[in-house]
Amino acid sequence: xxxxxxxxxxxxxxxxxxxxxxxxxxxxxxxxxxxxxxxxxxxxxxxxxxxxxxxxxxxxxxxxxxxxxxxxxxxxxxxxxxxxxxxxxxxxxxxxxxxxxxxxxxxxxxxxxxxxxxxxxxxxxxxxxxxxxxxxxxxxxxxxxxxxxxxxxxxxxxxxxxxxxxxxxxxxxxxxxxxxxxxxxxxxxxxxxxxxxxxxxxxxxxxxxxxxxxxxxxxxxxxxxxxxxx
Numbered sequence: 708x709x710x711x712x713x714x715x716x717x718x719x720x721x722x723x724x725x726x727x728x729x730x731x732x733x734x735x736x737x738x739x740x741x742x743x744x745x746x747x748x749x750x751x752x753x754x755x756x757x758x759x760x761x762x763x764x765x766x767x768x769x770x771x772x773x774x775x776x777x778x779x780x781x782x783x784x785x786x787x788x789x790x791x792x793x794x795x796x797x798x799x800x801x802x803x804x805x806x807x808x809x810x811x812x813x814x815x816x817x818x819x820x821x822x823x824x825x826x827x828x829x830x831x832x833x834x835x836x837x838x839x840x841x842x843x844x845x846x847x848x849x850x851x852x853x854x855x856x857x858x859x860x861x862x863x864x865x866x867x868x869x870x871x872x873x874x875x876x877x878x879x880x881x882x883x884x885x886x887x888x889x890x891x892x893x894x895x896x897x898x899x900x901x902x903x904x905x906x907x908x909x910x911x912x913x914x915x916x917x918x919x920x921x922x923x924x925x926x927x928x929x930x931x932x933x934x935x936x937x
Contacts (some may be wrong), residue, residue: 709778709810713736713737713738713759713828714737714738714740714755714756714757714758714759715732715737715738715739715740715757715758715759715760715824716739716740716742716748716751716755716757716759716760716761717729717732717739717740717741717742717761717796718742718743718744718745718753718759718760718761718762718763718766718771718774719739719741719742719743719763719790720743720744720748720763720765720766720767720849721763722743722779724813725741725743725775726741728741728761728794728820729741729791732752735821739864740755740757744766744767744768744769745762745766745767745768745769745770745771745773745774746768746769746811747768747776748762748769748774749762749769749777749778752778753823754781756785756804757785758786758828758831759784759785759787759788759824759827759828760778760786760787760788761785761786761787761788761790761824762775762787762788762789762790762807763775763789763790763791763794764789764790764791764798765791765792765793767889768867769790771789771790772789772801772802772805773801775787775789775805775806775807776805776806778806779805779806782801786808786809786827786828786831787806787807787933788807788808788809788810788811788820788823788824789807789809789810789811790811790813790815791810791811791812791813792812792813793812801887804861804888808827809823809827814859815859816856816858816860818847818849818852818854818856818857818861818892819847819856819858819859822847822849822856825840826840826842839851839873840869840874841872841876841877843872843876843879843921843933843935844913844915844918844920844921844935845857845858845917845918845920846914846915847920848869848872848873848876850869850870851875853865853866853868853869855914857917862914863866864914867892867893868907868910868911868914870891870892870928871892871907871908871911872911872914874888874891874892875911875923875933876903877932877935878932879933879934879935880932880933880934881932882926882930882931882932883929883930883931883932884929884930885901885904885929885930885931886930887930888904888930888931889901889904892904908923908931911923920932920935920936921935921936922934
């Protein structure tokens with residue numbers, strides 16, 4: 708299924724936020740239907756088939772949790788992402804209990820929403836995302852966008868930083884040879900290219916420092932290893 712054919716039902720009672728979300732998703736090639744409350748969304752669901760639901764939790768007439776529970780009782784297994792301003796742990800647990808697949812707290816980073824959507828759609832649809840993305844601990848690396856997401860925070864990367872972190876992520880928990888990385892990314896395995904790569908490794912360590920489960924280790928006589936603890 709092509710990305711332009713992916714159908715999204717957005718149930719969001721805030722007209723301004725609903726417009727922004729729909730507009731951004733449409734720009735990304737999604738086919739979006741926007742409903743302003745839970746009852747309207749319910750009526751549309753029974754008339755059309757969608758690939759993904761985005762449900763605000765606090766909606767008039769029928770809240771997102773109730774809507775999700777009712778459609779799950781009707782054996783509708785369409786993936787659901789909840790959008791909510793509520794950060795309580797019990798609310799998140801309830802969201803998963805009633806059949807949600809993911810949960811994102813407002814205000815959210817739009818790139819993170821896209822990442823979460825495509826991660827779910829890749830499990831349920833044969834689609835090809837426009838951008839390469841890697842989950843690295845608590846971070847999301849968006850290679851083509853040159854961004855490293857950490858919740859609502861975004862770090863801008865250089866092309867070499869993104870390429871180097873991508874290479875390490877592809878070989879997570881495996882030692883990678885210095886010369887292989889240099890030839891792949893720098894197109895040069897000279898001494899000066901090696902010193903340059905060491906500087907970039909130091910920068911990546913700073914980017915990843917907020918996650919104690921991540922570490923870029925020096926592997927003596929070999930190169931480096933990105934440790935991603937479970």
